Amino acid sequence: MLSCKDVTERASDLIDGNLSAWDVLQMRLHLAMCKGCDAFIGQLRMTRDVTRSVAEAETRQSADAADIEAILCQLHESKQGDG
Amino acid sequence: MSTNTQDEHRLVERLVAGDRAAFEQLYRKNNAAMVRMCTGFVRNHATAEELVQETWIAVLKNIGSFEGRSSLAGWIYTILLNKARSRLKRDGRQVSFxxxxxxxxxxxxxxxxxxxxxxxxxxxxxxxxxxxxxxxxxxxxxxxxxxxxxxxxxxxxxxxxxxxxxxxxxxxxxxxxxxxxxxxxxxxxxxxxxxxxxx
Incomplete structure (x- = not known):
């Protein structure tokens, strides 16, 4: 029988689908009986999803046109230097 | 070919053709993450920003030689990490991992x-x-x-x-x-x- 500490150590592997069927079964048995671990797994799933959402939100923000312009200018100069 | 691979292939083609919108799309998806990751290695935000900018120039300059053996993002982050290593070696330091x-x-x-x-x-x-x-x-x-x-x-x-x-x-x-x-x-x-x- 897994302890709560064991469950927290395997939590990411569970939510990422990296555990064997036997390990998943053991985790599910524990989670069915332990509200604390069930909440912990929920928190870790949310942490995973929020982490992704932050990156997606940054992608939707408009890029700084001046920064892009600076890169393209440097690229142009660099190509001229090579030529 | 998966949809993601096809999308990436099209994006690379647009970058090779010098499509500014394609670069903006790539920049928006990766720039902040690149600076954040690089700052962890070089422990200096300004240096990280400079290295990321150098990386973008290298990416655009060499996009024609990208062969798709890794993902485009994988290729970009590898260039960034190599630039961080070179800079730190030049300064007598190592990438802080x-x-x-x-x-x-x-x-x-x-x-x-x-x-x-x-x-x-x-x-x-x-x-x-x-x-x-x-x-x-x-x-x-x-x-x-x-x-x-x-x-x-x-x-x-x-x-x-x-x-x-x-x-x-x-x-x-x-x-x-x-x-x-x-x-x-x-x-x-x-x-x-x-x-x-x-x-």
Whole structure:
């Protein structure tokens, strides 16, 4: 029988689908009986999803046109230097 | 060919053709993450920004020779890491691949039999949508990511945010898959504590 500490150590592997069927079964048995671990797994799933959402939100923000312009200018100069 | 691969192939073609909108799309998806990851390695934000800019120039200059043996993002992050290594070598330093952070905030959470001392509770208030909608929450999460040790930060960004293939992350960072999973788990545990403070 897994302890709560064991469950927290395997939590990411569970939510990422990296555990064997036997390990998943053991985790599910524990989670069915332990509200604390069930909440912990929920928190870790949310942490995973929020982490992704932050990156997606940054992608939707408009890029700084001046920064892009600076890169393209440097690229142009660099190509001229090579030529 | 998968849809993602096809999309990437089209994006590369547009970049080769000098399509500014294609570059903007690539820049928006990766620039902030690149600076954040590189800052962890070189421990200086201005140097990281400079290296990321150099990386973009190298990417655009050499996009015609990109053969698709890795993903485009994998290729870009490899260039960035090589630039960070070169710069630090020039300065007599090494890339800081700090794996500290053993204390995952759970050390004191259990009794002698491995049971919770204080039982965690469900987060009722927090959703990914709320994070995206609230600028202060977004900044709180980004600050927590920037506080992570460099190795955890790199894995979280490449695997947890950019969704890069596990084998590719391991190749870029020169770590094995077991190590990568441990680093990702530790990073999430640290972020969980940061998010718990928002409740």
């Amino acid at each position: 700090d794996e500290s952070g053993e204390d995952n905030g759970l050390q004191a959470a259990f009794d002698g039999r491995g049971r919770w001392k204080d039982i965690p509770e469900l987060w009722e208030e927090l959703t990914p949508e709320r994070v995206v909608a609230g600028r202060s929450v977004l900044e709180h999460v980004n600050a927590a990511i920037e506080a992570l040790p460099s190795a955890q930060r790199a894995v979280l960004i490449l695997r947890g945010q950019q969704g890069m293939d596990a084998a590719e992350v391991c190749a870029i960072l020169n770590i094995n898959e077991g190590n990568m999973r441990v680093l990702l788990h530790r990073a999430r545990l640290a972020l969980r504590i940061a998010l718990d403070r928002l409740q």
